[in-house]
Amino acid sequence: MQKKFGMAYIVDRCVDCKACMVACKAEWDVPEDHFRTHIHTGIKPEKREKPSMDFLPHQCNHCDVAPCVTVCPTKASHKREDGIVFVTRSKCVGCKYCIASCPYDARFFNHDIGVAEKCTFCLPRALEGKEPACATTCPGNVRVFGDLNDPESEISVLLKDAAEKRLNVWKLRTDLGTEPNIFYVKK
Amino acid sequence: MEFQEAFEWYVAAYLFLAGVGAGAIVAAALADMYDREKYLSFIKAASVIGMPLVSIGIGFLYIDLGQGFWKPWLLILLFANPTSAITWGTAILTLFTLFSLVYGAYNLGFIKFSGGNTMRWLLIITGVLTAGYTAVLLGVLKAIPFWHQTALPILFIISATSTGISGAMLVKEVFFKNHDHLGKIESTHMYLLILEIFLLAGMFLIALQGVPEMKYSAMSLLTGKFALEFWLFLVFGGLLIPAVAFALAEGGKMKISGGKLVLFEVLVLVGGYFLRHLIIHAGVYTQKFTEYLH
Ligand code: SF4
Ligand code: SF4
Numbered sequence: 001m002q003k004k005f006g007m008a009y010i011v012d013r014c015v016d017c018k019a020c021m022v023a024c025k026a027e028w029d030v031p032e033d034h035f036r037t038h039i040h041t042g043i044k045p046e047k048r049e050k051p052s053m054d055f056l057p058h059q060c061n062h063c064d065v066a067p068c069v070t071v072c073p074t075k076a077s078h079k080r081e082d083g084i085v086f087v088t089r090s091k092c093v094g095c096k097y098c099i100a101s102c103p104y105d106a107r108f109f110n111h112d113i114g115v116a117e118k119c120t121f122c123l124p125r126a127l128e129g130k131e132p133a134c135a136t137t138c139p140g141n142v143r144v145f146g147d148l149n150d151p152e153s154e155i156s157v158l159l160k161d162a163a164e165k166r167l168n169v170w171k172l173r174t175d176l177g178t179e180p181n182i183f184y185v186k187k
Numbered sequence: 188m189e190f191q192e193a194f195e196w197y198v199a200a201y202l203f204l205a206g207v208g209a210g211a212i213v214a215a216a217l218a219d220m221y222d223r224e225k226y227l228s229f230i231k232a233a234s235v236i237g238m239p240l241v242s243i244g245i246g247f248l249y250i251d252l253g254q255g256f257w258k259p260w261l262l263i264l265l266f267a268n269p270t271s272a273i274t275w276g277t278a279i280l281t282l283f284t285l286f287s288l289v290y291g292a293y294n295l296g297f298i299k300f301s302g303g304n305t306m307r308w309l310l311i312i313t314g315v316l317t318a319g320y321t322a323v324l325l326g327v328l329k330a331i332p333f334w335h336q337t338a339l340p341i342l343f344i345i346s347a348t349s350t351g352i353s354g355a356m357l358v359k360e361v362f363f364k365n366h367d368h369l370g371k372i373e374s375t376h377m378y379l380l381i382l383e384i385f386l387l388a389g390m391f392l393i394a395l396q397g398v399p400e401m402k403y404s405a406m407s408l409l410t411g412k413f414a415l416e417f418w419l420f421l422v423f424g425g426l427l428i429p430a431v432a433f434a435l436a437e438g439g440k441m442k443i444s445g446g447k448l449v450l451f452e453v454l455v456l457v458g459g460y461f462l463r464h465l466i467i468h469a470g471v472y473t474q475k476f477t478e479y480l481h
Contacts, residue, residue, distance in 0.1 A: 073273035099191075101328050116253075173474075
């Protein structure tokens with residue numbers, strides 16, 4: 001069966017160490033002022049006696065119905081058969097339309113080479129059967145990467161288990177119809 | 188809330204110049220069909236700016252493209268994806284530029300054949316599409332709610348026609364030194380400005396009731412980060428002052444010609460640029476996602 005790559009974050013394991021961001025930057029030579037993956041911070045003000053913080057990893061969602069792919073005039077941005085949304089640099093004219101189109105603010109303009117950029121699930125590593133650099137580096141094992149179509153893969157097992165235990169599993173902004181492939185799990 | 192930073196002033200300049208060029212030609216073609224003799228000076232003036240401004244606008248777009256200048260062969264790929272509004276725009280702009288080149292050459296006496304009424308209709312259709320498409324480009328993006336509004340293309344078409352008339356009037360006055368009284372065009376211009384004011388007001392009233400991002404964009408213009416430019420260059424300078432002046436002229440209470448005319452037309456043009464500049468810069472992405480943690 002055709003592979004379909006996705007990622008799940010077990011969010012309550014994230015300690016905001018940002019090792020993923022650094023690993024990604026090192027792997028992909030991302031320009032100084034940008035990151036391909038971020039950690040957002042949320043504070044729970046309602047529990048005032050004991051304020052708590054949450055950390056939300058965030059990156060390209062490799063949407064099934066990806067606005068960035070719809071709007072790209074050159075087809076540089078495209079959805080691969082394995083589910084990865086990829087930007088072919090040699091075709092990208094640098095119009096930035098995809099950047100404005102992404103509701104997840106997952107893309108940025110790489111001024112050094114004049115093209116749009118974002119997370120690619122570390123495509124060359126994925127093709128070798130390895131995890132993306134962020135997942136390998138994460139000390140908390142927050143990031144679980146794999147083939148959603150393979151019931152034996154770690155991510156499928158995690159999602160199945162989470163469903164059975166009725167854990168809180170969600171995706172971002174499903175109301176926009178983008179069909180994202182990043183899952184958030186709270187254990 | 189996060190303001191978009193992908194599109195900057197180059198894109199605003201492109202949208203503005205394409206609008207003025209297209210608007211001028213649409214107004215000229217309409218005037219041409221109505222009474223060519225009477226409006227000839229206006230038609231000629233519009234021909235001088237129509238195609239060139241659209242081309243300069245496209246030039247701004249190329250400068251903005253990360254790769255347009257270095258790898259020009261990539262530009263052909265702008266036709267590659269039928270789902271992309273840029274692809275639609277490229278096709279529309281190409282047609283409009285060709286048609287307006289022929290029309291301009293005819294009006295300025297370089298060639299003898301104008302293509303007749305068919306050409307005029309083609310110019311009106313592709314011209315309106317050129318002006319409207321610049322807003323559709325923004326409007327199809329769900330990621331930025333403030334742009335995702337049906338009113339935007341209508342607003343841009345009206346503003347393009349109004350700035351197009353201003354551009355042509357300006358050229359007529361300054362370069363052709365022709366002071367023909369073009370009553371119909373002047374009153375049309377006044378009504379366009381009034382329509383634009385109402386449309387803009389309506390768009391803001393609706394935006395203020397919209398999703399938080401939309402409201403935030405609207406507030407950034409009304410009272411926030413961009414308020415000074417919004418009120419000064421767009422609302423007062425670009426719309427209210429010229430509208431009032433043209434209305435006074437219409438009622439015979441003021442005579443607008445020479446220096447005064449130039450001033451009001453320049454104000455309309457500055458307003459037209461700021462309309463695009465401000466709408467682009469006030470674009471805010473859909474919400475950040477930390478609230479999903481709770
Ligand atoms: S998250 Fe953004 S960049 Fe990634 S596939 Fe979806 S729309 Fe495209
Ligand atoms: S910047 Fe590149 S990838 Fe993005 S829409 Fe334009 S051509 Fe496509």
